[in-house]
Amino acid sequence: MRRYADNLKLIAKKAKQDKRHKFSWLMPVINEDCLVQCYSKLNKKSACGVDEMTVEEYGNNLKRNIEELCGKMEKLDYWPKPVRRVWIPKAGKQEKRPLGLPTVEDKIVQTVLKEILEAIFESEFIECSHGFRPEKSCHTAIKELNDSIMHKPVNFVVEVDIKKFFDMVDHDWMYEMLKQKITDPKILGYVWRMLRAGVMENGRTDETIEGTPQGGTISPILANIYLHYALDLWFEKEFRKATNGYVQLIRYCDDFVMLCEYKEDGERFLDQLKNRLAKFKLEISEEKTKMISFGKNAWKASKRTGKKTKSFDFLGFTHYCKASRRGWFIVGHKTSKKRLACKLKEMNLWLKKIRNAYPIKIWWKTLKAKVIGFFNYFGINGNYKSLQQYYKRVLSLCFKWINRRSQKKCMNWRKFIRHIMWNPIPTPRIYHDLLYCMPKGERTFKEPYVGKSQVRFCEGFHN
Numbered sequence: 001m002r003r004y005a006d007n008l009k010l011i012a013k014k015a016k017q018d019k020r021h022k023f024s025w026l027m028p029v030i031n032e033d034c035l036v037q038c039y040s041k042l043n044k045k046s047a048c049g050v051d052e053m054t055v056e057e058y059g060n061n062l063k064r065n066i067e068e069l070c071g072k073m074e075k076l077d078y079w080p081k082p083v084r085r086v087w088i089p090k091a092g093k094q095e096k097r098p099l100g101l102p103t104v105e106d107k108i109v110q111t112v113l114k115e116i117l118e119a120i121f122e123s124e125f126i127e128c129s130h131g132f133r134p135e136k137s138c139h140t141a142i143k144e145l146n147d148s149i150m151h152k153p154v155n156f157v158v159e160v161d162i163k164k165f166f167d168m169v170d171h172d173w174m175y176e177m178l179k180q181k182i183t184d185p186k187i188l189g190y191v192w193r194m195l196r197a198g199v200m201e202n203g204r205t206d207e208t209i210e211g212t213p214q215g216g217t218i219s220p221i222l223a224n225i226y227l228h229y230a231l232d233l234w235f236e237k238e239f240r241k242a243t244n245g246y247v248q249l250i251r252y253c254d255d256f257v258m259l260c261e262y263k264e265d266g267e268r269f270l271d272q273l274k275n276r277l278a279k280f281k282l283e284i285s286e287e288k289t290k291m292i293s294f295g296k297n298a299w300k301a302s303k304r305t306g307k308k309t310k311s312f313d314f315l316g317f318t319h320y321c322k323a324s325r326r327g328w329f330i331v332g333h334k335t336s337k338k339r340l341a342c343k344l345k346e347m348n349l350w351l352k353k354i355r356n357a358y359p360i361k362i363w364w365k366t367l368k369a370k371v372i373g374f375f376n377y378f379g380i381n382g383n384y385k386s387l388q389q390y391y392k393r394v395l396s397l398c399f400k401w402i403n404r405r406s407q408k409k410c411m412n413w414r415k416f417i418r419h420i421m422w423n424p425i426p427t428p429r430i431y432h433d434l435l436y437c438m439p440k441g442e443r444t445f446k447e448p449y450v451g452k453s454q455v456r457f458c459e460g461f462h463n
Helices: 004-017 032-040 055-059 062-074 104-121 138-151 171-178 185-195 219-242 263-279 296-305 337-354 360-378 384-402 413-422 452-462
Strands: 083-089 096-101 156-161 199-201 204-206 247-252 255-260 290-293 312-314 317-323 329-335
Touching: 004 032, 004 104, 032 055, 032 062, 032 104, 055 062, 055 104, 062 104, 104 185, 104 219, 138 247, 138 255, 138 312, 138 329, 156 263, 156 312, 171 185, 171 219, 219 247, 219 263, 255 263, 255 312, 263 290, 296 317, 296 329, 329 337, 329 384, 337 360, 337 384, 360 384, 384 413
Parallel strands: 083 199
Antiparallel strands: 083 096, 156 255, 156 290, 199 204, 247 255, 312 317, 317 329
């Protein structure tokens, strides 16, 4: 019997070699060993679903649970349970968005289906798609954006926002898109059951007749498949052929921008895009969709007129035109104000909550992990000042909440600096060079040594 990983490689190889091939026999790939491997990939600390069973509790009797799950799937007796809905705040906004929490068994099945769908559809996806794909990331999308504006005749940027995309995905269209490459009724049936599993909130279960399960493992690949057929193929096969100049689409899941040379192409893109997305039951947010003049020519015009060039936000960064040290045009990238404020607010609330729950030595490790996570995402060329700003505010917040563990201040600034010297917080660092995007597996982090230079740095911003 072939291993699960080998089966996925064979599926991917067949899909790449024969673009017209439709997979009709995929269920034999799913067996007990496959389900065990998918269980091992789950986050052991993830929240539980409607059955209130954690990942660790499910693993206490893993062999029997997997045998029962595999038997039910072979007999088509497996039915996913409704997802438990929770509401989480949106970055930089007052409103909240829904998040669905599947049960452990549903997470395992979703992981299997996701990996099978990825093996089949990965070779179909177009290069402009960067979200949740191997060797692709938000940083490769930003690199492509930077390279296109710097080296191609880009004069306009169209920023588009799809209104509530994950809640508006049409199930019938999703099913038809999957049938373009899959004819196995069992695999299609399980994906359909996942889409129709329902939502439970406050003890009430509601049927889901549209949308994908946000928070589920399978949701990102389904979103990529849906927008591949609804947007990417249309842009490459139809829209690009009728343009007058250079155009480029850059998409990360449901966030995308379109770069163009002529204003007429940008206006025509917006007009045709509305009709195209409406066909697939999607709608554009008029408030967040806009076209701006951007690029080398716009920067030169601003120097002549004295007017500031417009900027746009994409993937948590604000992208703007600026001059290099030698006076040449370059694209600047910095953490957007909304995202920076949101991250600092989250840090403030977390420190307030954790300051008395555990000793400093315990939660200090989590603090360093949070800081590294921020630097790892936002650490790109030209964004060092934003990283410094975040670092300084985090130090101030730590000093503030350590001293509010009791009515009497327990630490002055000199003691705090001494504590940082022996327990350093990661300092700002550029993780991603836009000239070369390092693959995820090669990223490393070295624990910084904090010496006199950092002490002077800390004392300088505090004064």
